[in-house]
Amino acid sequence: MSDIAIHVDRLSKHYRLGAGPRGRGDFRDAIAASLRRWRSEDDGETERAARDLWALRDVSFEVRKGEVVGIIGHNGAGKSTLLKILSRITDPSDGEVWFEGRMGSLLEVGTGFHPELTGRENVFLSGAILGMTRGEIASKFDEIVEFSEIGRFVDTPVKRYSSGMFVRLGFAVAAHLEPEVLIVDEVLAVGDAGFQRKCMAKMRQVSDAGRTILFVSHNMGSIQALCDRAIVLKHGRLVAEGSPTEAAALYLQSTSDEGGTTLAERTDRRGRGTTRATQMAAHSEGHESTPGLLFYGETALIHCDVTTLVPDLTCSFTVLNELTQRVCRFSSRVMAAEDRLAAGGRRFTCEIPELSLVPGRYHVNLSLLSGRELEDSVESACTFEVQAGLLGGRPLAREQTGVVIAPRHRWTLPEVRH
Missing domain, CATH: 3.40.50.300 (P-loop containing nucleotide triphosphate hydrolases)
Structure with missing residues (x-):
């Protein structure tokens, strides 16, 4: 066996x-095909529009x-x-x-x-x-x-x-x-x-x-x-x-290899495409010249540029670790008093004070929604590396195996009298 x-x-x-469908080959299909050719700029346009897709x-x-x-x-x-x-x-x-x-x-x-x-x-x-x-x-x-x-x-x-x-x-x-x-x-x-x-x-x-x-x-x-x-x-x-x-x-x-293709050129995306993301980057504040490099404890910025603004457009970033486990998610749909509007641009910016992610490599999945309609969704739209730093003046504990975040914290210790 x-x-x-x-x-x-x-x-x-x-x-x-x-x-498109070939139809039944009758007189009606012949007339429809003639009309399509007549509307095309030349007889080869319909054939060029057709393309092969090998899903497997x-x-x-x-x-x-x-x-x-x-x-x-x-x-x-x-x-x-x-x-x-x-x-x-x-x-x-x-x-x-x-x-x-x-x-x-x-x-x-x-x-x-x-x-x-x-x-x-x-x-x-x-x-x-x-x-x-x-x-x-x-x-x-x-x-x-x-x-x-x-x-x-x-x-x-x-x-x-x-x-x-x-x-x-x-x-x-x-x-x-x-x-x-x-x-x-x-x-x-x-x-x-x-x-x-x-x-x-x-x-x-x-x-x-x-x-x-x-x-x-x-x-x-x-x-x-x-x-x-x-x-x-x-x-x-x-x-x-x-x-x-x-x-x-x-x-x-x-x-990571997708980094050779710009976000605007990526084809592995979902959504109806009324608007799309064209560029995305993450960096620490004051380090715009080194995108993709973030420091633990410093303010992190994640930017996303879109082709056009549509009504009720929201942006969300989902951060994943090297095992593609979701670490955190940020959505512009949930507003707070400290959020602000920038006139005349097409950029979403998420600011994360005191980044608490431990050193390692991370991926960011991007989603754009208009109301409840998915406009654009791209996996690993950008990646970034977190390096060691200080958070609230405190360095990272030496052993960080298996953990993802090390947030700001404070100890109260018993006083030992000698």
Whole structure:
């Protein structure tokens, strides 16, 4: 008997952007095509607008039974496309996938649920799709409801569920119906911290039972804590695989490599793009000439320039450490009396007095929102290095292993009499 749970061989997924549907080839389509050519500056414009996108290109790997494998990469790297193909939501353009046993997956919020059915009905539907009998599903039902914490809403149509309720029920169904292969996307980030910890514990339990897990996350701490191995995707290609530590190091290195591309040129971004960030930098006050270098204890400034100002535009910076664990977040949506407006510019500036981050390398994720609409989102829009300094006249304690901040503090000591 083979110990391989998943076999992926030269998997590719191709999209043709800008070409539009070909239609049925009838007289109406011929007239429409003629009109498009007439409106173009020349006959080749339509063809030039169309472009190829390879979401995945020649990806091959194997996963052994009982192995927990992390999949990491930037937005647009191909992670979600890979999981959709493995979950049989979409077909590959080339290559093949083979896996043994039942597969449960948790991808986008609500994937696999029928919106008009209740939570209870969707649980039984999901089990039936996995090939389980009604009795097998019923034996797990109470456990699923308890884990998902949806309680009295179990008989409510899921179209009325919040995103958090969707995620809780979706994970509970995927994990408790005992698939041989469990696929979990970054969607778990929607849940609260307590539920995320519960999910991590459940995935460890599933793994200990000998089942296979594919886990997508941008949190390198979670990847290192849960996974036996990890693969790195970049621009649709598998660029590395190895231990979680090795893969995380390569992922973070590729983040640093983006420094050769200006923020305005970055294509790995999300949002509708009515306005976009063009430049971002972090520096200590008085050290504008050395962007990317900050000193512990000194005032830090993070700047972001945007293409245009739109109504109700807000900016947020999320600071992550070298394991891509979130350290802190700053949002201009939350105003205070000390905040001020600058006329005539398109720059957001966040000022952080007495920087309390300990020495190390940090990444900043950027988000621009207009009301509730995401305009622009870029991971690792800038990076910076914190070096040692003084905070309130006090140097850092010598041992800082495993900590992220060292805030201003004061001691009261007992007086020792000699």
